[in-house]
Amino acid sequence: MQRAMRLLETVAGHEYGAPAKQLAREAGLALPTTYHLLRTLVHEGYLRRDKGLFFLGEAAERLSSSGAQQKRRSTVVDTLTRWREMIGVPVYYAVYREGEIDVVCASDAPGHAGAPEWADFRETGHAHAVGQCLLSQLDEEARRDHLDRHPVRPVTPYTVRDEHSLLRRLERTRRGELVIERQEYALGTVCAAIPITVGSAAATMAISVPVHQDDRLLPAAQRLQAEMDRMVGTLTLSISI
CATH class of the missing domain: 3.30.450.40 (GAF domain)
Structure with missing residues (x-):
């Protein structure tokens, strides 16, 4: 849970999206762990992926609101x-x-x-x-x-x-x-x-x-x-x- 939140916070810091490797480096997570968390968060609607970049999804925006x-x-x-x-x-x-x-x-x-x-x-x-x-x-x-x-x-x-x-x-x-x-x-x-x-x-x-x-x-x-x-x-x- 803490790692997922850290990853969400890292994505939130990139208005124009960021690739998985950059997110892993900035969040201090292993790349395999990052890929697993990204897939889960995209599936749940907290993130969305577009052309290899990750952005906050509708579920995360609702939480923010x-x-x-x-x-x-x-x-x-x-x-x-x-x-x-x-x-x-x-x-x-x-x-x-x-x-x-x-x-x-x-x-x-x-x-x-x-x-x-x-x-x-x-x-x-x-x-x-x-x-x-x-x-x-x-x-x-x-x-x-x-x-x-x-x-x-x-x-x-x-x-x-x-x-x-x-x-x-x-x-x-x-x-x-x-x-x-x-x-x-x-x-x-x-x-x-x-x-x-x-x-x-x-x-x-x-x-x-x-x-x-x-x-x-x-x-x-x-x-x-x-x-x-x-x-x-x-x-x-x-x-x-």
């Missing part, structure tokens, strides 16, 4: 954990992807779990700050398409009552403005979401606190927004995870 994705996700998780420890409230990161709301990751604060997902987040975007923030970043056509698939319905006694009222609220939300929601999705919980827009991608970072700590919500959201402004490059990269 998956590894990069995991690294980006780990960066987001670490960032959320640091912000949660700094601010002392649960922090959430969500994106709008392929027509659906996707809460990528969340970091709960000690002694204060985040809002429980007691109703499907994708179907209740009209009710929570995360969904409202993402919907406010969409164009009118995409927004109406989402609401056609996930109609406005009561989730708590405080939920926006109908689609017309929701659309009016979203239209009044200015670009880059905080979205605040109080007990519309979960009784006893208030939330704030900060929009992140990069090109056509819509994303948000959000926080929640118990309703009896409502006075903490806005200061915590403003502090998070300031931290986000200092890390805009990291957030931009991470939207693709």
